[in-house]
Amino acid sequence: MKISPIKLIDENGRRIDGRLPHEIRKVKIESGVLKNADGSAYIELGNNKIIVAVYGPREVYPKHQALADRALLRCRYSMAPFSVEERKTPSPTRREIELSKVIREALEPAIFLEEYPRTAIDVFIEVLEADGGTRTASITAASVALADAGIPMRDLVTAIAIGKVEGLLVVDLNGLEDQYGEGDMPIAMMPQLGYVTLFQADGRFTAEELKEAFKLANDAIKKIYEEQKQALKRKYLKVAEIGEI
Amino acid sequence: MSSKASEVLSLLKRDVLLGNLKRGERLDGRGPEDYREIKIETGIIGKAEGSALVHIGDTKVIAGVKAEIGTPFPDTPNQGVQIVNAELIPLASPIFEPGPPGEDDIELARVIDRGLRSAETIRLDELVLIPGKKVWTIFIDIYSLDYNGNLFDASGLAALSALLTTNLKKTEITGENIILKEEEQPLPVGRKPVYVTLVKIEDILLVDPSYEEELLADARITFIVDESDNICGIQKGGKKGFKPSEILKAADIAIETATKLRKILPST
Numbered sequence: 001m002k003i004s005p006i007k008l009i010d011e012n013g014r015r016i017d018g019r020l021p022h023e024i025r026k027v028k029i030e031s032g033v034l035k036n037a038d039g040s041a042y043i044e045l046g047n048n049k050i051i052v053a054v055y056g057p058r059e060v061y062p063k064h065q066a067l068a069d070r071a072l073l074r075c076r077y078s079m080a081p082f083s084v085e086e087r088k089t090p091s092p093t094r095r096e097i098e099l100s101k102v103i104r105e106a107l108e109p110a111i112f113l114e115e116y117p118r119t120a121i122d123v124f125i126e127v128l129e130a131d132g133g134t135r136t137a138s139i140t141a142a143s144v145a146l147a148d149a150g151i152p153m154r155d156l157v158t159a160i161a162i163g164k165v166e167g168l169l170v171v172d173l174n175g176l177e178d179q180y181g182e183g184d185m186p187i188a189m190m191p192q193l194g195y196v197t198l199f200q201a202d203g204r205f206t207a208e209e210l211k212e213a214f215k216l217a218n219d220a221i222k223k224i225y226e227e228q229k230q231a232l233k234r235k236y237l238k239v240a241e242i243g244e245i
Numbered sequence: 246m247s248s249k250a251s252e253v254l255s256l257l258k259r260d261v262l263l264g265n266l267k268r269g270e271r272l273d274g275r276g277p278e279d280y281r282e283i284k285i286e287t288g289i290i291g292k293a294e295g296s297a298l299v300h301i302g303d304t305k306v307i308a309g310v311k312a313e314i315g316t317p318f319p320d321t322p323n324q325g326v327q328i329v330n331a332e333l334i335p336l337a338s339p340i341f342e343p344g345p346p347g348e349d350d351i352e353l354a355r356v357i358d359r360g361l362r363s364a365e366t367i368r369l370d371e372l373v374l375i376p377g378k379k380v381w382t383i384f385i386d387i388y389s390l391d392y393n394g395n396l397f398d399a400s401g402l403a404a405l406s407a408l409l410t411t412n413l414k415k416t417e418i419t420g421e422n423i424i425l426k427e428e429e430q431p432l433p434v435g436r437k438p439v440y441v442t443l444v445k446i447e448d449i450l451l452v453d454p455s456y457e458e459e460l461l462a463d464a465r466i467t468f469i470v471d472e473s474d475n476i477c478g479i480q481k482g483g484k485k486g487f488k489p490s491e492i493l494k495a496a497d498i499a500i501e502t503a504t505k506l507r508k509i510l511p512s513t
Contacts, residue, residue: 094351101348102482109486183363185479195486199466201479202359207496210476214489 008165008177015165016176017046024160024172024220029141029231031148039149041231043141046174047131052141054149057119071116075104077138079127099135106139106159106188106198112152121151132175133161139188139198144228148235156228157197159188160220162213164203169212171220187217191225254460262461266449273302273455278498280453280506285402287410287511295411295432297511299403301453303393305337308385308403310411310432314374314423315382325372326382329358331389331400338392353396356480357387357404360438360469363477366408368433374416374423381413383432394455397467397480401440406511408434436471438478439506441499443468445487450495452502466492468499472507476500 008016015021025046034040037053044050060066077100081087092100107123123146125138136159143157163173164183178184183203189196205213254262262272269277281302290296295310317324331354333341346354361367372381385407387400412429444454444462451458459465464483471477476496481487487495 094355097348097351098355101352102480105482105484108484190486193486194488196481196489196492197486199479199481199487199492201476202363204363204471204475204477206475207493207500210496211493214493 006176006180008180009168015170015174017174019172021168021170022216022219024223025174027224027227029144029227030234031144031231032235037145037149039145039147039151041141041144041148043137043144045133045137045140045172047129048127048134048137049129050125050127050134050137050141052126052138052145053124054121054142054145054151055124056121056149057116057151058122060118060120065120066118069117070113071111071118072120073104073108073111073113073123074120075100075107075123075125075142077103077125077127077135079130079134083127083130099138102198102200103135103139103142107142107146107157109195109197110143110153110155110157110190111146112154115152121146121149130175132173132178133186135159135198136161136186136188140224140228144231147232155190155192156225157188158191158221158225158228159186159198160217160224161186162216164205164209169209169216171216185213187213187221189217189221191221254457258457259461262457263446266446266451271451271455272457277449278452278502280502281455283402283506283509285406285509285511287406293407294413295407295409297403297406297410298390299399299406301395301399301402302455303391304389304395304399305391306387306389306396306399306403308387308400308407310407311384311386312411312413312432313382313384314379316378317373317380321369322377323373324369325367325380327358327361327367327369327385328382329354329361329385329387329404331357331387333389333392333396337389341389341392352480352482353400354387356397356467356469356478357385357400357440360401360440360478361385361404361408363469364436364438364471366405366435366438368435371433374418375421378421379423383408383411392456394457394459395442395453397442398440398453401438401469402506405437405439408432409437409511436473436477437507437510438469438471439503439510441468441470441502441506442466443495443498444483445485445491445495448491450491450498452498466495468496468503470500470503474500474503 039054188198463485469478
């Protein structure tokens with residue numbers, strides 16, 4: 001059993017950053033933050049800072065990767081060397097390769113890829129600062145960037161991590177809770193359609209806790225979903241204002 | 246990426262498969278929750294400290310355990326090291342390509358690794374020789390030999406079976422010197438996680454998917470279950486999603502299936 005050297009939940013039931021078990025960190029999402037990209041988004045979730053660019057639908061290079069019946073969705077999740085305590089090498093680690101795959105599979109169900117055969121849609125995720133829950137925040141921001149690129153989607157994808165800290169299920173693990181806690185269960189959903197598109201876990205959970213985790217995730221996802229929609233609307237409010245001048 | 250080069254299923258086969266599934270039948274005659282026949286052979290590689298060849302139907306996976314004395318990671322000075330590697334080699338299927346490990350190989354290795362870690366299968370705290378300086382490093386290398394569906398479960402079973410039959414040399418430590426003795430002792434093992442994978446085709450959940458079923462699947466989910474029915478890891482894959490109710494149903498099926506699979510594990 002991993003024993004945490006620090007107390008993660010205090011006697012008042014507050015977490016190490018002062019939150020209650022079901023509270024998410026402060027979230028800020030902006031869309032259309034990059035000029036070159038067809039779509040982009042920036043998210044801050046607590047101390048996490050992540051920027052996402054979407055290019056496409058565009059021509060596929062190398063050409064043999066093109067798919068005859070749908071667009072090729074490619075996804076690169078990358079952490080900047082300075083985003084973590086100890087410098088991370090810039091070359092992709094095994095963790096980043098796996099995360100790129102699961103993030104792609106989390107976004108894919110939401111996109112009408114069949115509308116754009118023989119093209120590529122590229123999602124580039126750069127984690128500028130990491131503090132637990134980067135994969136889920138990346139998915140949340142990436143789906144905003146995809147929508148910002150004008151790519152037709154069935155729904156946004158919204159994600160949050162449920163964790164187990166000192167035997168208690170908590171929402172939106174931070175870095176310390178992730179490191180010293182007993183489990184981590186990232187969940188991504190298409191909130192409107194009710195489909196789970198990313199689901200992973202490590203640590204030990206009972207079947208009951210699985211049910212509980214879905215309930216907790218649902219509430220957090222609803223809140224973040226609103227933020228995503230607001231981020232997309234805000235960009236067009238700005239456009240409208242400029243239009244009046 | 247050792248990408249799956251030709252992931253296509255003929256329309257004819259697809260229709261037959263789907264038609265049969267809707268009647269509750271699978272192409273190989275199994276019911277939705279039936280597992281294929283499993284065979285586990287252990288101790289097959291003399292030079293490895295532990296080894297196992299697992300057959301699930303026609304799928305074959307071999308796992309070998311090698312142990313070396315190494316240095317611990319700085320953040321875990323009083324723990325041994327566990328390293329899991331998986332290779333989808335071109336020998337195993339026409340769709341595997343040569344080259345460095347791609348995302349499928351890496352995902353597989355990392356899911357197996359997480360399950361073993363969460364279950365504390367290898368008692369890493371018992372593998373310390375000189376605290377902070379010398380520990381046992383346990384390498385688990387998983388090679389697919391014949392891919393006919395469900396590499397996750399086969400790899401998990403192979404890794405666990407190999408670990409359960411691993412023996413380490415006894416050591417004698419004087420100061421900074423470690424002498425390996427001829428005598429051996431079993432690797433200290435904790436909980437035994439079993440990997441159970443299901444796929445979803447339309448709204449049907451299938452345990453232990455065949456290759457064709459994996460091609461047709463909308464999504465895949467693997468549950469890692471220990472002997473007290475705790476879930477020690479989950480990995481969802483595939484191009485579509487699950488409803489939460491489907492995941493909870495899949496978890497129940499996986500826990501039930503794990504209990505059955507556990508009966509055929511090799512004894513330590």
